[in-house]
Amino acid sequence: MDFGNILINAFGEMISPTTAAYALAALGLAVHFGYSGLLNFGQAGFMAVGAYGYAISTLSFGAPLPVAVLVAVVASVLFAIILGIPTLRLRADYLAIVTIAAAEIIRYIVTTNGLTDITGSANGLAAFEGGFFGLNPFPQGTYNVGPLGMNERDLWIRIVAWSVVTIACLLVWLLVRSPWGRVLKGIREDENAVRSLGKNVYAYKMQALIIGGVLGSIAGIIFTLPRGAVQPANYATELTFFLYTCLLLGGMATVLGPVVGAMIFWVVLSLTQGILYGLIETGTITFLTASQAGQLRYILVGVALMLLMIFRPQGVLGNKKELAFA
Amino acid sequence: MITLSTPARIRRSLLLVLGLLMLVLLGAPAAQASLPSSVPAVHQTQLPAATQAPQFENRIGGVLRGADGPIAGVTVTAKGNGFEGEATSGPNGAWSIGVPEQGTYEVEVDEGTLPEGVALAEGQENPRQVTFANTSSATTLFLFGEGIVSQQATFLDTLAERALAGFSFGLLLALSAVGLSLIFGTTGLTNFAHGEMVTVGAVLAFAFSATLGLPIGVAIVLGVIGGGLLGYVQDAGLWKPLRHRGTGLVPMMIVSIGLALALRYTIQFFFGGATQQLPGSQSAIIEFGSVAISRNNLTSLIVSLVTILLVAFLLLRTRIGKATRAVADNPALAAASGIDVDRVIRIVWVVGGMLAALGGILWAYYRPGVSYNMGQQILLLVFAGVTLGGLGTVFGALVGSIIVGLFVEISTIWLEADLKYVGALLILILVLLFRPQGILGRSERIG
Numbered sequence: 122m123d124f125g126n127i128l129i130n131a132f133g134e135m136i137s138p139t140t141a142a143y144a145l146a147a148l149g150l151a152v153h154f155g156y157s158g159l160l161n162f163g164q165a166g167f168m169a170v171g172a173y174g175y176a177i178s179t180l181s182f183g184a185p186l187p188v189a190v191l192v193a194v195v196a197s198v199l200f201a202i203i204l205g206i207p208t209l210r211l212r213a214d215y216l217a218i219v220t221i222a223a224a225e226i227i228r229y230i231v232t233t234n235g236l237t238d239i240t241g242s243a244n245g246l247a248a249f250e251g252g253f254f255g256l257n258p259f260p261q262g263t264y265n266v267g268p269l270g271m272n273e274r275d276l277w278i279r280i281v282a283w284s285v286v287t288i289a290c291l292l293v294w295l296l297v298r299s300p301w302g303r304v305l306k307g308i309r310e311d312e313n314a315v316r317s318l319g320k321n322v323y324a325y326k327m328q329a330l331i332i333g334g335v336l337g338s339i340a341g342i343i344f345t346l347p348r349g350a351v352q353p354a355n356y357a358t359e360l361t362f363f364l365y366t367c368l369l370l371g372g373m374a375t376v377l378g379p380v381v382g383a384m385i386f387w388v389v390l391s392l393t394q395g396i397l398y399g400l401i402e403t404g405t406i407t408f409l410t411a412s413q414a415g416q417l418r419y420i421l422v423g424v425a426l427m428l429l430m431i432f433r434p435q436g437v438l439g440n441k442k443e444l445a446f447a
Numbered sequence: 448m449i450t451l452s453t454p455a456r457i458r459r460s461l462l463l464v465l466g467l468l469m470l471v472l473l474g475a476p477a478a479q480a481s482l483p484s485s486v487p488a489v490h491q492t493q494l495p496a497a498t499q500a501p502q503f504e505n506r507i508g509g510v511l512r513g514a515d516g517p518i519a520g521v522t523v524t525a526k527g528n529g530f531e532g533e534a535t536s537g538p539n540g541a542w543s544i545g546v547p548e549q550g551t552y553e554v555e556v557d558e559g560t561l562p563e564g565v566a567l568a569e570g571q572e573n574p575r576q577v578t579f580a581n582t583s584s585a586t587t588l589f590l591f592g593e594g595i596v597s598q599q600a601t602f603l604d605t606l607a608e609r610a611l612a613g614f615s616f617g618l619l620l621a622l623s624a625v626g627l628s629l630i631f632g633t634t635g636l637t638n639f640a641h642g643e644m645v646t647v648g649a650v651l652a653f654a655f656s657a658t659l660g661l662p663i664g665v666a667i668v669l670g671v672i673g674g675g676l677l678g679y680v681q682d683a684g685l686w687k688p689l690r691h692r693g694t695g696l697v698p699m700m701i702v703s704i705g706l707a708l709a710l711r712y713t714i715q716f717f718f719g720g721a722t723q724q725l726p727g728s729q730s731a732i733i734e735f736g737s738v739a740i741s742r743n744n745l746t747s748l749i750v751s752l753v754t755i756l757l758v759a760f761l762l763l764r765t766r767i768g769k770a771t772r773a774v775a776d777n778p779a780l781a782a783a784s785g786i787d788v789d790r791v792i793r794i795v796w797v798v799g800g801m802l803a804a805l806g807g808i809l810w811a812y813y814r815p816g817v818s819y820n821m822g823q824q825i826l827l828l829v830f831a832g833v834t835l836g837g838l839g840t841v842f843g844a845l846v847g848s849i850i851v852g853l854f855v856e857i858s859t860i861w862l863e864a865d866l867k868y869v870g871a872l873l874i875l876i877l878v879l880l881f882r883p884q885g886i887l888g889r890s891e892r893i894g
Contacts (some may be wrong), residue, residue, distance in 0.1 A: 160697060213697055214696065214700060215834070235866070362708060416716045423710070431698075
């Protein structure tokens, strides 16, 4: 078993665009759940809206990159508003059920055969990333990031993805320490108290839902670009639950928590995969098949989510006083 | 679109469905007599071509009607996917061809067998392509004469057939929904792991019957017992300690998500990713006039109806049932009046687990197939049913689930079949918008 290789792979996962997308979407959830107490279980839906908004406007309407990104963002704002109107007045568990239902509706709609011309149904869409990689300033070649070699496309998407994550973190940090952010935290702690101060709680919640949703939709674009394809199966409810695991790992009411959480999530997944596969190859473990090893990792994710929630709900970076629930 | 805005309308549609059910039950023995004896169709291999094959679960059908009523004795053929079948329309004009797999078939009316003076209407494609869209039946209508079609009757037939299937589906949803609603009512937990309890029932039944070779009846009973055991273990090992720690409802909900992920992948770990069939998953189609239902669906309908009546009886008439309702209403008051709340909750978990497992087994016959994520697929529909009826109310869960089941099946008349769950989820959102406490819920503030 080659430990060096396993570690390099884990490092590769840590800076991969998928990790960046998870970090960004989980940051959106931090705005929703960590700072405002909104239990949004439909973040996968926001990501799907972003990814499909980008892909469809590029493929069906030939929109250039900035327009396509704008369409994706506007679509997610609309989705947030439509979702928010009926649900933001409801109790947390109702909100959870409705958002998860709305995300599934999005997934069923992009999967249906009736819209194959636009959405590609279950096969999804592909070949929409040309505009993005056309902007790549790096000449063709091999680049080394630490021990990791990659081509110019990999480098470009990683730099863009992590720059976006950095900017988003800065923005969220500025937002939550502003007066606006303080009202938001007030709503999380005691909605009625904030309402009695004359604040429009509903409007604040809606703004938080929109901001987190836009982060989710941009994450959806970053998630699809390196794959060069968007498929509905990627946006199932598990995605949201994995994002919650990242968020709770890092700390739900922190700015860097989601980023750290996403990195830990993927590094641990990569390490367990490398070690398990290595042990299976060398014949040390004979009672597992390779696909069972894959499932074992996700069993661990579920168990980790339970244990985190029970024993360390504030996560790695969080403060126990700043939890969205008592 | 069907809107279920007023209780009166709901009552009416329920009455309609109940009436239909009575009809089915009364008509069953008579219809059975005229049916070929049930075919052991588990290991069906290649059938000779051109056989009327009621033993296939998937079928293409329709009703032939002209200006003067049904057209009988017309031959219709279906070709495709290496299969060829034909059927002759009955006295009511209905024909149906069983086909081995879903896919696209070329369906043709043999115009030579049409009676004198009857011809296909203009623009009627013959032969034509018929494609299954994730449902077990595909319908195609051939119009005769100069556009004079008694489409009304055909539509009603379709509606009745879909409603019957929807009623069967709704009742199996209700089995899971009642358990979920009881658990919510007594503990306040929104249990996202309920879908896995559904899966466990079906997977255990499959394991006992296919792997250990037990008869399917025994396997089903063992599967249901296994579901109850899972409920017991969950409450004893996880939920009771959490309750006693004073864990909040939102953290418990997230814990249930972690449990759902862990259970789902554990099931996949042992069961694999493939879809397996329980014994007897292919059953004959029973026809009542032009309304057809598979024997399995009918059995499922009766089993779930009886089970639910039994649960209702237990809740309304027994001591423990009254205690359960008391705990659901106000746990502190119930405890103060001498009810052992933890014991009631334990029983609720066991019963909820058993109901979910039974629901899972019926769901495995309805789909048909057992897979590791089958429970997750209906979890949201169960939630929709529970929310629709009012979170925490048992009879609300029943009514809500039946409405969801009916809506899912009936909406396939207008909606693409792969969108059929969308309608149910949309009603969920609309109900929350206009009547957040649900149909039978108390109108207290829930926001």
